Amino acid sequence: MAPDASRMSDGMPIRDAVATRSVLAVSGSLLIRTGDTATELIAAHTMLPDGSIALAVDAMTPAGGQLVAARSRPGGLRLEVTSVVPVPVRCRVRARVTVTGTVRALDPATLDDCDAGTIDALLDLPPVALWAVEPVAVRLERHSTSDDVAVDAYRAARPDPLAAIEATYLHQLVRHGLDGLTLPARLASARGRLAPVAIDADGLTLRSETRQGHHDARLPFASRVTAEAELARELALLTPAITAPDRSRPNPG
Template structure:
């Protein structure tokens, strides 16, 4: 767990909302799935308690109902602040930056902000967990576990911020392909350059004209996004699958159908 030096003040005080900007719009079920994917795929997150921030690395897991579990040393400053914040609605702020898992320009996709209530993790919650979630909890550092129950969720995208409905968020499940997106994209890039060339040929020539390379930058159950990179910028093009993919094993078939 990596912490800021000795309780360095956060850029903004308290757990007040982010800087003024466009008002959040009403969310859709797809936004709730996106929020769950951001949390599940993230290796790190930023925790804010009052005026103190801590960057937690490989120290969180997500329960099936969307509750965030944090592993924080009870004897640390952050642990003490969690004790003080326990039970206070919206007293804990969690920020996650979602990056494209590819070496390209403009990698930031989404910024997720969650205001929540901290409670001690109840081991009884394990009864409602699937084996994969149990394993993710066992992989956490062997320190005190805290459950952060979301009270407010904001998914900030390039276009406009979205206030995610809590009920929809809790009922959502991460996209079965997006949670392993980095591994899938790395495999495609490393082992299937010919397939990527064929996919690139599906892109409108008016969009791909002048591109120096075509890079896969996003992948989920419903399609793949290629980026046409040019010296002066880029364009992202989404190619949708004929049918949603329900597991990684079906990805190759979906790509073949797309090419066919």
């Protein structure tokens, strides 16, 4: 079994691999590109455990035509995903991921290696033809930098354990405010609008927005978080205003 990259050293290549898997895992849409043709797919993809991306696309649609034309051509398809901060702030784009891959019809034998969550995600896709895009190159753009992510590291990585619930808790922080939060010195002195912009297993990122611009600062958790109950506890330690999120109403978009 391949090692779990999220448990390896904390080097930048590993963090980039985890970040890339996280973006792909939670995105609701992506762009498929062949040559000069691009088509957006909405609610029509999911991640497979080995890092391949499953697409649900009718072969008789324009998007299906792209997949048919690119089928079995090494690196014949590009998938592009944009990750945005899920709460209202300036400069919401935080990452762009490009996966160049080879398209094949999804092999039913692949399901033998899928966990229950992946099977459920596949069943939630539209009831049309299933395709798999096997990555041959992965690129991550963020913070004005662009880096190649090693395919082996990408395949071995897993999404951040909080990726699926990050947006819920960011909205909760926005609704309840950040009263009582002990801020890093550069945020405390900025006198700007303060907003939470990211949560991952190791900490909370806050942004201070002023007329001159913005900057981010990170508040590390006391210990690495891998479950929702642990996240609620760590956030409560940072600010007593936070409780478990109210799931009786949808989050604002």
